[in-house]
Amino acid sequence: MIYSIPFYTVVILILVGLYAMIFKRNLIKMAIGLTIVESAVNLFLVTLGYREGGVAPIYTNLPSGISIPEGMVLPVPQALTLTSIVIGVAILALMLSLSMMIYRHYGTLDSRKVRRLKE
Amino acid sequence: MNADWLLQNSPALIIAIPLLAAFLMPVIDKIGRRARNAFAIIILVIEEMLVLFLAYDVFGGNIHIYTMGAANPLTTVPAQAAVPIRIVLEVDAMGIFMAIISATVCLAAGIYSLAFIEEEKGKGKYYTLLLLILVGMLGMELTGDMFNLFVFLEVLSIACAALIAYRSNTGDAVEGAFKFLIISSIAALFVLFAIALLYAQYDLLNMAALAHAITYSNLDKIALVLLVAAFAMKCGSVPMHFWTPDAYSVAPASITAILVAASQASLYALFRVCFSLYNVTLNLATIGGALIIFGLLSMFIGVTMALPQKDIKRLMAYHAISQTGYMLLGVGVGLYLLADPEFSTYGIKAMEGGIFHIINHAMYKGLLFLTSGAIFYRLKTRNLNEMGGLGHSMKWTAIFFIIGALAIAGIPPFNGFASKLLIYEAAYKVSPILSIIAMLVSILTLASFVKVFHSAFMGPKIHDVEEVPRSMLAGMAVLTFVIILFGLFPGWVVGNIVHPAAQALAEQAAYIQAVIGG
Amino acid sequence: MLRTTGGYWDPVLWIIAFIVVAIVAYIIRAMGRSDYSGKGEQRKPYISGVEEPEKEAVHIRAGNIYWGFLESMKGYYNAMMKIHTGIVNDYISWFVGISALLFIFVFLVEVI
Numbered sequence: 001m002i003y004s005i006p007f008y009t010v011v012i013l014i015l016v017g018l019y020a021m022i023f024k025r026n027l028i029k030m031a032i033g034l035t036i037v038e039s040a041v042n043l044f045l046v047t048l049g050y051r052e053g054g055v056a057p058i059y060t061n062l063p064s065g066i067s068i069p070e071g072m073v074l075p076v077p078q079a080l081t082l083t084s085i086v087i088g089v090a091i092l093a094l095m096l097s098l099s100m101m102i103y104r105h106y107g108t109l110d111s112r113k114v115r116r117l118k119e
Numbered sequence: 120m121n122a123d124w125l126l127q128n129s130p131a132l133i134i135a136i137p138l139l140a141a142f143l144m145p146v147i148d149k150i151g152r153r154a155r156n157a158f159a160i161i162i163l164v165i166e167e168m169l170v171l172f173l174a175y176d177v178f179g180g181n182i183h184i185y186t187m188g189a190a191n192p193l194t195t196v197p198a199q200a201a202v203p204i205r206i207v208l209e210v211d212a213m214g215i216f217m218a219i220i221s222a223t224v225c226l227a228a229g230i231y232s233l234a235f236i237e238e239e240k241g242k243g244k245y246y247t248l249l250l251l252i253l254v255g256m257l258g259m260e261l262t263g264d265m266f267n268l269f270v271f272l273e274v275l276s277i278a279c280a281a282l283i284a285y286r287s288n289t290g291d292a293v294e295g296a297f298k299f300l301i302i303s304s305i306a307a308l309f310v311l312f313a314i315a316l317l318y319a320q321y322d323l324l325n326m327a328a329l330a331h332a333i334t335y336s337n338l339d340k341i342a343l344v345l346l347v348a349a350f351a352m353k354c355g356s357v358p359m360h361f362w363t364p365d366a367y368s369v370a371p372a373s374i375t376a377i378l379v380a381a382s383q384a385s386l387y388a389l390f391r392v393c394f395s396l397y398n399v400t401l402n403l404a405t406i407g408g409a410l411i412i413f414g415l416l417s418m419f420i421g422v423t424m425a426l427p428q429k430d431i432k433r434l435m436a437y438h439a440i441s442q443t444g445y446m447l448l449g450v451g452v453g454l455y456l457l458a459d460p461e462f463s464t465y466g467i468k469a470m471e472g473g474i475f476h477i478i479n480h481a482m483y484k485g486l487l488f489l490t491s492g493a494i495f496y497r498l499k500t501r502n503l504n505e506m507g508g509l510g511h512s513m514k515w516t517a518i519f520f521i522i523g524a525l526a527i528a529g530i531p532p533f534n535g536f537a538s539k540l541l542i543y544e545a546a547y548k549v550s551p552i553l554s555i556i557a558m559l560v561s562i563l564t565l566a567s568f569v570k571v572f573h574s575a576f577m578g579p580k581i582h583d584v585e586e587v588p589r590s591m592l593a594g595m596a597v598l599t600f601v602i603i604l605f606g607l608f609p610g611w612v613v614g615n616i617v618h619p620a621a622q623a624l625a626e627q628a629a630y631i632q633a634v635i636g637g
Numbered sequence: 638m639l640r641t642t643g644g645y646w647d648p649v650l651w652i653i654a655f656i657v658v659a660i661v662a663y664i665i666r667a668m669g670r671s672d673y674s675g676k677g678e679q680r681k682p683y684i685s686g687v688e689e690p691e692k693e694a695v696h697i698r699a700g701n702i703y704w705g706f707l708e709s710m711k712g713y714y715n716a717m718m719k720i721h722t723g724i725v726n727d728y729i730s731w732f733v734g735i736s737a738l739l740f741i742f743v744f745l746v747e748v749i
Binding site: 297298301302305306309337340341343344345347348349351352358359361362365402404405406409420423424426427429464465468503504506507531532536537540541544545547548566570571573574578579581606607608609610613 | 638639640641642643644646647648649651652691692693696697698699700702703706707710713714717721723725727728729731732734735736739740742743744746747
Binding site for chain 3: 018021022023024025030111112115116117118119
C-alpha cells in the first residue's frame with residue numbers, strides 16, 4: 001500500500017497542473033502549471049525503477065549480501081528522468097523569456113487579453 | 120571510407136552531421152556572412168545527398184539498423200542479453216520516406232532564407248536553429264526507440280518555438296510562439312507519460328521489442344489514447360488545431376514551410392505508434408474510426424474556416440489543417456481495414472494515397488508559403504485587403520503560386536490530383552460519404568485559392584514592386600521541380616517509393632524481425 | 638501509369654490529349670478573320686450605354702469575396718468563430734476533452 005503513494009501523488013499532481021493550465025489566466029501561472037505536470041511525469045518515471053530493499057545500481061563497494069542484479073534498483077528510469085528534467089528546464093526558460101517579451105509588447109499577462117491572433 | 124562504410128553508418132551520420140554543424144554555426148558566423156551562408160547551404164546539400172543515398176538502398180528492400188554505441192552497429196541484442204539494449208536507429212521505407220521530405224523542405228527553405236532574412240538581426244542564430252529543427256525531424260523519423268522519439272520531439276518543438284518568435288519586434292510573433300510552446304510541451308509531456316506507462320509494463324523502450332511483447336491490456340489502452348491524442352494535437356488535426364493558424368502565420372515564411380514538415384513528422388510518429396507498435400492488437404474499428412473522424416472534421420472545418428480569412432498565411436495554415444485531414448482519412452481507412460482480407464485490395468491503396476499525399480502536401484504547401492513570404496518581402500504586409508495587381512511585376516512568383524494552387528486543389532496533371540484520386544477511390548469502397556466530403560473540400564480549396572490569386576495577383580496595378588531576389592526564386596524552384604516531377608510520373612513514384620513505405624507500415628513482422636531477428 | 642482501385646491515371650496521356658485539343662482549338666482560331674484588331678468599340682462591354690468604370694473602382698477586395706457563401710452559412714460561421722477564441726487555456730481544455738472522449742470510446746467499446 002505504501003509503495004502506491006507515489007503513483008497517487010503523480011495523478012494528483014497532474015490534475016493540479018492541468019487545473020492551473022486550464023483555469024488560470026496569468027501566463028506565468030500557466031508556466032508554473034506546466035512545470036507541475038512535468039514534475040509529476042518525472043516522479044512517475046523515477047518511481048518505476050524502485051525495487052523493494054534495493055541499493056543504488058553501482059557495482060563497486062557493494063554492501064555484502066546484495067545479489068546482482070536483483071538487489072539493485074533499475075538505472076534506466078533514472079537516466080530517462082535526468083534527460084526529462086533537462087528538457088523541462090529548457091522549455092521553462094524559453095517560456096518565461098517569451099512571457100517577458102509578451103509583457104513588453106502587450107502590457108499585460110492576461111491570456112484573455114493576449115489574443116491578437118484569433119478566429 | 121568507402122561506400123559500404125558510408126551506407127552502414129549513414130543513419131547515425133544523417134543525425135550527427137547537422138547536429139555538429141548547428142553547434143559550429145555560431146563560431147562560423149563570426150567569420151562573416153558569406154562563410155555562414157555557404158556553410159549552411161553545404162550542410163543542407165550534404166544532408167539531402169546522404170538521405171537520398173540511404174533511401175536508394177532502403178527502398179530496395181533492406182531495413183537498416185544502427186545501434187548507437189555498440190562495437191558492431193548491427194548487434195542489437197548482445198550475447199548475454201535477451202532484449203535489445205542501447206538506442207537502436209531503425210530505418211525502414213516509411214522512415215526514410217519522411218526523411219526525404221524533411222531534407223528537401225529544409226534545403227529549399229535554407230536556399231530561400233539566404234535573401235529572405237537579409238534585413239533581420241540574429242541570422243547566425245536563425246541558421247543554428249534551422250539546423251536543429253532538421254536534426255529534430257530526422258531524429259524522429261529514423262529512430263527505433265520510444266524515448267529517443269520523445270527527446271527528438273522536444274528538440275524539434277523547442278527549436279521551432281524559438282524560430283516562430285524570430286521577429287520578436289512584433290508582438291504577434293511572440294504570442295504565436297508562446298501558444299505553440301505551451302501546446303507542444305503539453306503534448307510531449309503526455310507522450311512521455313505514455314512511454315513511461317509502456318516501460319512500466321514491459322521494461323522495454325525499443326519499438327520493435329515493445330511491438331513483439333505488447334498485449335492490449337488496460338494500461339496499454341491508456342498509453343495508446345494518450346499517444347494518439349498528443350500526436351494528433353501536434354500535427355494539427357481538428358478538434359485541437361487552434362494553435363496552427365496562430366503559429367504558422369507569424370513565423371517567417373521559410374520557417375512556416377519547415378513547420379509543415381515538422382507537423383508531418385508528428386503525423387509519422389502517430390502512424391508509427393498505431394501501425395508498428397500496436398498493429399492488430401488494438402481495436403482497429405475504434406482507433407481507425409477515430410482517425411477517419413479526425414480526418415473528416417479536419418478537412419471540412421479547415422477549408423471552411425479558410426474561406427473568410429484575410430491574412431494570407433492564416434488562410435494557408437487552415438489549408439494545411441485541411442490537407443492533414445486527407446492524410447488522416449487515407450491512412451485511417453487503411454488502419455480500419457488492417458485485419459480485413461480486403462486490406463490487400465483497397466486498404467493498402469488508401470494508405471498509399473494518404474502517404475503519397477504527405478510528400479505532395481509538404482511540397483506544394485511549402486511552395487505556397489514561400490510565395491506568400493515573397494509577397495511579404497516586397498509589400499511588408501500579410502493582409503489580403505491591401506494587396507493587388509502583383510501579377511504585373513512579380514511574374515515568377517505568380518507562376519509558382521499558380522502551380523502550387525493548382526496542385527493543392529487537385530487539378531491534373533499535378534501531383535495533388537494523383538494522391539487525391541487514390542484517396543477518393545479507396546475511401547469510396549468503405550463508405551461513399553467519405554469520398555463525397557473529400558471532393559467537396561477539394562472544390563472549396565480551389566475556391567479559396569482563386570480568392571487569394573484574385574486579391575493578390577490580379578486586378579489593377581497598385582503597388583510598385585520588383586521581382587524577389589534570385590535565391591528566393593531558387594528555393595521555390597526546388598519545390599516546383601519536385602511537384603512537376605511527381606505530377607508527371609505518379610506511377611513510378613507510387614510503385615517505387617510510396618508502396619514500400621505503406622508496406623513497411625502495414626507489415627509489423629519485418630519491422631520486429633530486423634531488430635530482434637526472428 | 639498509376640493504378641488506382643477503380644482504374645488508372647496517366648498524366649502523360651492527359652498532356653497529350655490536352656495538346657491535341659489545344660492544336661484543334663488553334664486551327665479553328667486560325668480559320669477566322671485575320672483583320673480583327675481586338676481594340677476599339679467592339680471589345681467594350683455593353684452596360685446599357687453607361688461608361689465602363691475604371692478597374693480600380695470595381696476591384697473587389699479580399700474581405701468581400703464570397704460574400705454570398707459566407708452569408709448563407711452564417712449560423713455555421715458564427716458558431717465556428719465563437720469556438721476559435723484565441724485564448725490558450727481553451728486550446729488545452731480541448732485537448733483534455735478530446736482525450737477524455739477517446740478514453741471513453743476505447744474503454745466502452747470493449748464493454749459493449
